[in-house]
Amino acid sequence: MIRVILALMLCVSLSVAAHAREPRIELAADSAEQWVAFDLTPGNQIRFAMTLDDEPVTAILDSGVSASVASLALARRADLDIAAGTSADAIGGEITIGWTTAGRLRLGGLTRRDGRIAVAKLSGMATGSARGVDLLIGSDILSCCALDIDYDRRRFRLLPSGHMPFAGxxxxxxxxxxxxxxxxxxxxxxxxxxxxxxxxxxxxxxxxxxxxxxxxxxxxxxxxxxxxxxxxxxxxxxxxxxxxxxxxxxxxxxxxxxxxxxxxxxxxxxxxxxxxxxxxxxxxxxxxxxxxxxxxxxxGSRADQPPVRSTSGLLVGLDRDRLRVLHVMRNSPAARAGWRDGDLICRVDGRPVALGADKGMDTSWSAGPPGDVVILGMCDGTRRTLTLASFY
Missing domain, CATH: 2.40.70.10 (Acid Proteases)
Known part of the structure; x- marks a missing residue:
């Protein structure tokens, strides 16, 4: 539910070249058997575990990134040398990136050695999660192969190009x-x-x-x-x-x-x-x-499932133990009731803001049945009622 309501995106197109020797990418003979398990972040991205120089790291599978990206935190933790920065296009505007030597990356049956990857700040906000990730695995790695993503079973694998593992x-x-x-x-x-x-x-x-x-x-x-x-x-x-x-x-x-x-x-x-x-x-x-x-x-199992639609018009993000209104959707019940960006919610129907297993928050009330009335306790001690309705 929260993934749809927050509608967070993580995407960057890097238009500069990393001047380094060509990376070596190897695909194991048994790569078809080497499935990689993943979960979906609250921001709706594929998050999984892999290794960098045999150390465990968390990554997002991001075909919209032309050069794979390491977080600044990972680069500092691993004591990687970062070359001078440049600019790159990203959703929301330009960002500053640096470059570093990648080492040995392993995910599923794929191993990449040498080459460079970009370095940038990878905010947890971009995944809708309290915790960030270490790496974005981009098209510089993924384009070598066929990428088979089984969303229903929460797993993916990398295959030699030309393989057709299923009909569609x-x-x-x-x-x-x-x-x-x-x-x-x-x-x-x-x-x-x-x-x-x-x-x-x-x-x-x-x-x-x-x-x-x-x-x-x-x-x-x-x-x-x-x-x-x-x-x-x-x-x-x-x-x-x-x-x-x-x-x-x-x-x-x-x-x-x-x-x-x-x-x-x-x-x-x-x-x-x-x-x-x-x-x-x-x-x-x-x-x-x-x-x-x-x-x-x-x-898949959700091919005919309609999208979850907000019925409140409040898009919210977690701010410690509160919900901060990030956006009030146009023509919504919240807009008609005078809600504003930045409003802070501490209680929902009398209960404190609840955190999920990923330290995300339960916002199912924001897309509840039309006609339901939600009582929202503001952090200034006041209360507001919001009658849910279909509006788009």
């Missing part, structure tokens, strides 16, 4: 010329949206650049609201709606959450028309194989 709908997949990121296309109505970045590190569903969205001539009665997302470059506000259908090659997906990115946003800066994110990919078993020129999608 084949969708075109290529790589961008400069950044070598995986891109595909989708269809809204009769309009083809391309190129769209296939980004496992983006916790949203479908994002479309504003100029491309205007070409689709959306229905005038489509109900629209706003949401906020957090990338490495900071927060961005987008418009949000749910479309009855979008198409990918021969596949039709129904009830799809779509975000419309502002002009001069991340898509415009990277020359793409939008993104296919993790919230959409989770409907399917997914094979990403850019070398073979395709992405394969097979319906």
């Amino acid at each position: 709908t084949s969708v075109p997949l290529a790589v961008t010329r400069d950044t070598h990121l995986p891109v595909s296309e989708l269809r809204i109505g009769t309009v083809r949206i391309r190129p769209v970045l296939v980004d496992t590190g983006d916790g949203a569903s479908i994002t479309v650049a504003r100029a491309m969205w205007d070409r689709t001539r959306p229905a005038p009665d489509a109900r629209m609201t706003t949401t906020v997302a957090f990338g490495l470059g900071g927060a961005i506000e987008t418009r949000l709606t749910v479309l009855p259908e979008i198409g990918l090659a021969g596949l039709s997906a129904r009830d799809v959450e779509v975000r419309i990115e502002p002009e001069r946003g991340f898509s415009d800066e990277t020359g793409t028309a939008g993104r296919i994110g993790s919230a959409f990919l989770q409907r399917y078993r997914v094979l990403l194989d850019p070398r073979a020129g395709h992405m394969v999608l097979a319906p």
Whole structure:
């Protein structure tokens, strides 16, 4: 529930080259048997355990990153030398990165030696979690192989390119010329949206650049609201709606959450028309194989499951033992009741703010049945009531 409500994203496209000798990537002969277990962060990204120079680290599988990234905290902990920084495009704006020698990276049946990786601050906010991660594993590593993601069983594996481990709908997949990121296309109505970045590190569903969205001539009665997302470059506000259908090659997906990115946003800066994110990919078993020129999608257990919609209009984040309002969605019950960004909530229906196993918070009340009344205890001692309603 919280993953959808927070709608956090983690994505960075690094457009500079790391001047180092070519890394050596090896795939074990039994890589098909070497599944990697993962969980989903509150921000909807694939988080798993791997090793760096035989030391355990946590990582996120992020096909939207052109160069893998180590956290600044990991680089300091491992006493890695960091070369001079430069700038890179990220969701939310530009960030400063450095470079370091990667050492030996191992995940599943894949081993990478030598080469460099970027170094940047990896905030826990970008995953919606109290704890950050050590690494982002990007397309510089993943593009070597076919990536088989079994969302239903929470596991993935790396296979030699060209393998077809399951049957499904084949969708075109290529790589961008400069950044070598995986891109595909989708269809809204009769309009083809391309190129769209296939980004496992983006916790949203479908994002479309504003100029491309205007070409689709959306229905005038489509109900629209706003949401906020957090990338490495900071927060961005987008418009949000749910479309009855979008198409990918021969596949039709129904009830799809779509975000419309502002002009001069991340898509415009990277020359793409939008993104296919993790919230959409989770409907399917997914094979990403850019070398073979395709992405394969097979319906999973959530293929026909509609998106969870906020009925309160409050997007909140954990601030110690309180909930801080990060965004009040347009046209929502909260907007009509005068809520503001920065409001602090200490109790929900008389109970203190509850933390989950990942030190995240229970926000199921924010998407409760329309008509329900939620009593929210503010941290200044006052109480507010909020009647939930459908609004987009």
